[in-house]
Amino acid sequence: MNILVTGGAGFIGSxxxxxWLTEHPQDVITNLDALTYAGNLASxxxxxxxxxxxxIQGSILDAELVGQLVETADRxxxxxxxxxxxxxxxxxxxxxxxxxxxxxxxxxxxxxxxxPFHHISTDEVFGSLELGSSAKFTEHTPYQPNSPYSASKAxxxxxxxxxxxxxxxxxxxxxxxxxxxxxxxPEKFIPRMITDLIDGGTVKxxxxxxxxxxxxxxxxxxxxxxxVLTNGKNGETYLxxxxxxxxxxKDIALKVLEIMGMSEDKITYVADRPGHDRRYAVDWTKIxxxxxxxxxxxxxxxxxxxxxWYKNNQSWWRxxxxxxxxxxx
Ligand code: NAD
Ligand code: TDX
Numbered sequence: 001m002n003i004l005v006t007g008g009a010g011f012i013g014s015x016x017x018x019x020w021l022t023e024h025p026q027d028v029i030t031n032l033d034a035l036t037y038a039g040n041l042a043s044x045x046x047x048x049x050x051x052x053x054x055x056i057q058g059s060i061l062d063a064e065l066v067g068q069l070v071e072t073a074d075r076x077x078x079x080x081x082x083x084x085x086x087x088x089x090x091x092x093x094x095x096x097x098x099x100x101x102x103x104x105x106x107x108x109x110x111x112x113x114x115x116p117f118h119h120i121s122t123d124e125v126f127g128s129l130e131l132g133s134s135a136k137f138t139e140h141t142p143y144q145p146n147s148p149y150s151a152s153k154a155x156x157x158x159x160x161x162x163x164x165x166x167x168x169x170x171x172x173x174x175x176x177x178x179x180x181x182x183x184x185x186p187e188k189f190i191p192r193m194i195t196d197l198i199d200g201g202t203v204k205x206x207x208x209x210x211x212x213x214x215x216x217x218x219x220x221x222x223x224x225x226x227x228v229l230t231n232g233k234n235g236e237t238y239l240x241x242x243x244x245x246x247x248x249x250k251d252i253a254l255k256v257l258e259i260m261g262m263s264e265d266k267i268t269y270v271a272d273r274p275g276h277d278r279r280y281a282v283d284w285t286k287i288x289x290x291x292x293x294x295x296x297x298x299x300x301x302x303x304x305x306x307x308x309w310y311k312n313n314q315s316w317w318r319x320x321x322x323x324x325x326x327x328x329x
Contacts, residue, residue, distance in 0.1 A: 001027045004073035006060050006106065007080030008032070009039035011184040012120065012218055014047075016079065019222040021050055028052045032069055034059040037323055038083065042316055043183040060102035063109070070109040075116040077229070078106055081156075084187055085124075085149045087327060089274055092148035099152035100159070107163045116170040118229055119160040123177045123214065123239065124150035128277035131210060136283035137175075139237050146275045157237075164235045172232045174225060176240040177282045181218035181302065182309045186317050187324035190303075193253060194310040195317055197260055204328075207272030209250030212279040216242035217297035227291040238291070241282025244299040255300070259307050 003020070007013045008031030017029055033039045035057055047053050058065045060080050070076070080102060082088065082095045103119070110117045126137045127144030143158075145151040163169040186195045193203045224240040232238060247255075253267055287293045310317060 002072055002074045003027060003029050004069050004076045005029055005031050006033070006076070006078045007039070009035060009041055009043060009055075010079060010083070011038075011043075012179055012221060013079035014040075014043035014183050015181065015218045016077070016222045016225060017044065017053065018047055019219065020226070021047060021052060023226065025052070028054075030054045030056060030069060030073065032056050032058055032060065032066070033080065036082075038185055040183075040320070060106055061097065063105050066105055066109045067112070070113045070115065073113070073115060075118070075229075076106060076110055077118045077120070077225070078103065079120045081153070082149070084185075085147050086187070086273065088147055088149035088152070090327060092152075095148050095152040096155075099149075100155040103156035103159055107159060107169065111163060111167050111169050114169070116172070116234075117160065117163070118225065119157065119171065119173045120225065121157050121173055121175045122150065122153050123175050123241065123280050123282050124277065125154040125157055125175060129279040129281055131212065131278050133279075136281040137239060138283045139239055139286055146277055170234045172228050172234070173237040174228055174240050175237065176221050176224065177214035177216050177242055177280055179216055179218045179221050181306055182313070183316070184218070185324060186321050187327065189249065190252070190256070190306065191310060191317065192324065193256055194260075194307055195321055197256070197262060197266060198311060198314070202266050202268040203253045203256070204268055204270045205249055205253060206270060207276060209248060209253070209269065211249050211276060212246050212281070213244075213249070214241045214280050214282045215244040215247070215299050216240065216295060217299075217302040220295040220297050223296070224287060224293050227287065227293040231291050233290075238287040239282050239284055240287060240293075241284045241295075242299065243295050246279070246281065247299070252303075255303060256307060259304050
């Protein structure tokens, strides 16, 4: 099978390509990535030599290029996006362009060739849950996005669904919770914290720090996408989440400090993010019961592994760190 992956030089896309070529060595992957600030070929150094892998630098907004690449593809797996909520608050336009118009451009090409389209989306499209409640997002939760990022992802989800209903395009969607692990850009919470601490700085906690995310190790997300690509039902959405059990940002910071042998005085409380969603939690019963998927990597153990990875791969993140911090100044 020939898979056109978009955004494969980003965090989850690069982990996915490495995962897929290992698990499905007979398949061929073409990685279309624009190499924005978030795209990094250094994340794929070991993969580059694989004869079943090809990289194309280009944008999902380029209809002509996308049309050419779709000619030889059997399916599309779509990761490419502007993905950072803080950047979407500072400059929403790129999010509308890439996440909505870019997805539209890919869907148009997929429709002409009639090839299956898998869309990678987020739990953030459902908005916020109450702190302290036991409620979780399910496949039936109404959309209520609160940031330009999540609104643009919601728009892309709706387009994907509409192409299935209107044109009969074979589609699947996964809405996943917060990922962590190797090759995540140092602008995101966990790598920002680890890299700041390695450099003798402090952890920046937004607001009161009592915000809750549902954390999933990136490899488990790749396994979930595999389950859906292999056995998922045409037209269906699957929610994907972790087993981190309502841990607050502050408690994650305390865990990282403990792992790194540091104390709580390394925490700085900074201004809150506007429109900051209080709590996310994902009910992943459907993908478990229908496709046999469940997370395999515990949060505690793989948080330690992630700290180790950032300690041991400073040449990967150092060139990105200054640019990552520039948005916070
Ligand atoms: P990322 O920001 O690390 O990577 C995005 C990649 O897309 C980069 O390589 C970038 O160069 C590329 N890209 C951006 N605009 C492009 C364009 N116009 N054409 C081609 N390539 C372009 O993002 P990520 O964290 O790896 O997220 C990947 C996908 O997963 C996104 O769709 C995101 O919404 C979704 N998602 C992320 C998380 C998470 O926790 N990171 C959770 C759930 C869903
Ligand atoms: O320095 C920080 N301090 C802090 O307290 C940063 C960068 C973040 N935070 C908080 C905000 C959130 O409550 O930590 C939490 C996680 O923040 P991010 O890493 O920016 O992730 P989030 O906003 O939850 O979105 C992520 O998960 C869902 C990804 O960036 C999205 O692409 C994905 O869809």
